[in-house]
Amino acid sequence: MASTTTPPQPTGPYKLITVNTAPDRARRLIGRVVEDVKEQYTILHVANVATNMDISSSSAIEEVQAAVEENQPDVLFTASMWTPEESGRIIAIAKGVIPGLKTFSLPQGLQVDKGPDAVVEYIKENLPSLLG
Numbered sequence: 001m002a003s004t005t006t007p008p009q010p011t012g013p014y015k016l017i018t019v020n021t022a023p024d025r026a027r028r029l030i031g032r033v034v035e036d037v038k039e040q041y042t043i044l045h046v047a048n049v050a051t052n053m054d055i056s057s058s059s060a061i062e063e064v065q066a067a068v069e070e071n072q073p074d075v076l077f078t079a080s081m082w083t084p085e086e087s088g089r090i091i092a093i094a095k096g097v098i099p100g101l102k103t104f105s106l107p108q109g110l111q112v113d114k115g116p117d118a119v120v121e122y123i124k125e126n127l128p129s130l131l132g
Helices: 023-036 058-071 084-097 110-114 116-131
Strands: 011-019 041-049 075-078 102-105
Touching (some): 011 023, 011 058, 011 116, 023 041, 041 058, 058 084, 084 102, 102 116
Parallel strands (some): 011 041, 011 075, 075 102
16 A cells, blocks of 8 residues: 655745845745745745935834834844945844844845846745755
8 A cells, every 4th residue: 555645844934024224125035935845934024124224314213113012923034235234234224123033144246246147046046944
């Protein structure tokens, strides 16, 4: 008698917030990632914080903090437009709300230097260590 095995179920769902001043691009790129990894992970892109470029401003800090408080994400991504210092500030704000939050920062300039395909591939390559 042949044994039947059930294919492994994707892990998750993981609620994701992105911090990107280009929200349409963030939705498109994350949509591609979600589709490409749906066999392994269930990722729900629950919000994008399209804060102004001055992450040290009180309004930007409040925007990140409010989005994390409201959506209670499992994961937060910072886009490649942010410097390492800005990404660090965003992550510190988010972890002030949810200390165990998983975070991921795209290398500064990745989108501009190598395009959207490189961003999608970079995220997919790093998901196992982030979500595993």
